[in-house]
Amino acid sequence: MSTRRTLATARRVLLQLRHDPRTIALMVVVPCVLLTLLCWVYDASPRTFDTVGASLLGIFPLITMFLVTSIATLRERTSGTLERLLSMPLGKGDLLAGYALAFGAVAVVQAALATGLAVLALGLDVTGSAWLLLLVALADAFLGTALGLFVSAFAASEFQAVQFMPAVLLPQILLCGLLMPRDRMQPVLEAVSNVLPMSYAVDGMQQVLTHTGVTGDFVRDLAVVAGSAALALALGAATLRRRTA
Amino acid sequence: MMNKAEEPREPGPGSAVHASGLTVVRGGRTVLDALQFTVPRGEITGLLGPSGCGKSTLMRAVVGTQAAVTGTLDVLGLPAGHRDLRPRIGYVTQAASVYLDLTVRQNLAYFAAVLGGDAPGHVERAIADVDLTSHATALAGNLSGGQLNRVSLAVALLGTPELLVLDEPTVGLDPVLRRDLWELFHRLAAERGATLLVSSHVMDEAERCHRLLLMREGRILAQGAPDALRARTGAPTVEDAFLRLVDEAAGKFPHQAEENVR
Numbered sequence: 001m002s003t004r005r006t007l008a009t010a011r012r013v014l015l016q017l018r019h020d021p022r023t024i025a026l027m028v029v030v031p032c033v034l035l036t037l038l039c040w041v042y043d044a045s046p047r048t049f050d051t052v053g054a055s056l057l058g059i060f061p062l063i064t065m066f067l068v069t070s071i072a073t074l075r076e077r078t079s080g081t082l083e084r085l086l087s088m089p090l091g092k093g094d095l096l097a098g099y100a101l102a103f104g105a106v107a108v109v110q111a112a113l114a115t116g117l118a119v120l121a122l123g124l125d126v127t128g129s130a131w132l133l134l135l136v137a138l139a140d141a142f143l144g145t146a147l148g149l150f151v152s153a154f155a156a157s158e159f160q161a162v163q164f165m166p167a168v169l170l171p172q173i174l175l176c177g178l179l180m181p182r183d184r185m186q187p188v189l190e191a192v193s194n195v196l197p198m199s200y201a202v203d204g205m206q207q208v209l210t211h212t213g214v215t216g217d218f219v220r221d222l223a224v225v226a227g228s229a230a231l232a233l234a235l236g237a238a239t240l241r242r243r244t245a
Numbered sequence: 246m247m248n249k250a251e252e253p254r255e256p257g258p259g260s261a262v263h264a265s266g267l268t269v270v271r272g273g274r275t276v277l278d279a280l281q282f283t284v285p286r287g288e289i290t291g292l293l294g295p296s297g298c299g300k301s302t303l304m305r306a307v308v309g310t311q312a313a314v315t316g317t318l319d320v321l322g323l324p325a326g327h328r329d330l331r332p333r334i335g336y337v338t339q340a341a342s343v344y345l346d347l348t349v350r351q352n353l354a355y356f357a358a359v360l361g362g363d364a365p366g367h368v369e370r371a372i373a374d375v376d377l378t379s380h381a382t383a384l385a386g387n388l389s390g391g392q393l394n395r396v397s398l399a400v401a402l403l404g405t406p407e408l409l410v411l412d413e414p415t416v417g418l419d420p421v422l423r424r425d426l427w428e429l430f431h432r433l434a435a436e437r438g439a440t441l442l443v444s445s446h447v448m449d450e451a452e453r454c455h456r457l458l459l460m461r462e463g464r465i466l467a468q469g470a471p472d473a474l475r476a477r478t479g480a481p482t483v484e485d486a487f488l489r490l491v492d493e494a495a496g497k498f499p500h501q502a503e504e505n506v507r
């Protein structure tokens with residue numbers, strides 16, 4: 001690993017994004033618009049908006065980063081730039097960390113705007129600190145990046161890469177407790193939801209929503225999300241082969 | 246009967262690449278079949294043969310990106326794919342491997358940072374080498390196919406590599422650009438002491454190489470200087486020499502080559 005190469009890679013990814021202002025706008029604006037829409041939907045029951053809104057603050061960065069990373073890495077694989085980079089003195093860790101850093105920076109902007117809007121303008125009522133919401137959102141973005149990177153190895157085209165979103169993320173969204181508290185689901189489903197990382201992403205948000213300080217459960221949630229991301233990143237690194245058939 | 250034009254040289258300080266029994270089997274098909282060849286240092290070696298004969302696979306093996314390589318393959322004194330070789334080899338694939346959503350200069354600046362050669366003039370020199378100075382701030386995605394291939398070539402020139410492996414670098418270029426690129430290749434060999442391994446399926450480019458490897462169906466038909474190959478087969482051009490070697494290898498017209506020698 002080399003800091004210079006990691007930073008050069010992060011800078012390059014951000015430069016690529018800068019040439020694509022529409023993608024930046026979509027990444028940053030869409031979550032804000034959806035949150036506002038949701039706020040109006042639950043106009044009659046602000047308490048429900050608190051619960052659902054906080055959960056979505058954790059889910060948005062995960063979905064966005066998953067999509068952006070899986071497409072970006074797939075492009076890197078199909079354009080031959082990955083093969084070129086791996087024939088150069090670039091560590092796999094440099095490449096992965098560069099991507100994580102660049103998209104992490106975008107995630108900070110996205111999460112800060114969405115959280116700020118929800119708490120300050122839309123009246124999302126959190127018991128804990130809004131900074132903790134931001135922290136969980138960042139961990140979720142990291143998880144999305146790592147998962148996107150991993151699944152891109154199994155996609156041969158951008159069509160397939162996009163289809164991995166409903167395949168990998170939709171089941172987690174259904175089971176993460178957003179639609180129904182997890183302990184009230186069918187026991188088998190609850191057991192399944194216990195091993196899906198998004199459940200912990202959403203639970204972390206709920207902890208901040210209902211507790212003043214940092215709880216033990218909150219620390220566990222954050223650790224599970226970060227650990228899952230690290231695992232997916234390690235599996236993703238294993239799919240980057242210097243020698244291919 | 247094969248490799249008669251010149252016996253493969255012994256490995257040593259004079260050879261940049263030395264292969265012996267080099268075999269690649271992919272999906273049950275033998276793509277490269279027990280190849281034996283050398284690429285001398287400081288010269289341009291042309292790798293010629295029809296499409297699909299294994300040229301790209303051979304180049305990928307030399308660069309170290311090809312899986313399932315067996316036999317001996319030494320590159321610049323180290324086994325192919327050794328990590329110390331990565332900064333010493335420049336590799337250009339057939340498809341331009343650059344970022345379309347970056348400018349020419351941004352592309353080169355990034356790859357220069359990855360290579361780590363912190364010579365500030367290298368990026369501008371590489372852009373000038375491929376004659377793209379006037380397009381340095383253009384988005385790569387807006388360039389023509391030929392220009393894009395030259396950006397890809399410029400990336401390989403960064404860091405002054407000892408060995409340049411170029412897969413069909415002149416395909417689709419107009420005659421003037423092709424001539425300019427070949428002049429650049431000769432300059433790189435003469436002035437910077439670089440070794441070049443250049444593939445082509447256009448036989449008339451053979452005359453511009455110091456040395457040739459003629460390939461067909463995963464085997465090397467012959468290797469040597471263009472003059473030596475023509476003299477050996479009695480053919481007026483390398484293309485004719487290639488055809489006679491193919492016929493010879495197939496056992497057809499065994500005497501024709503000799504008859505044609507006057």
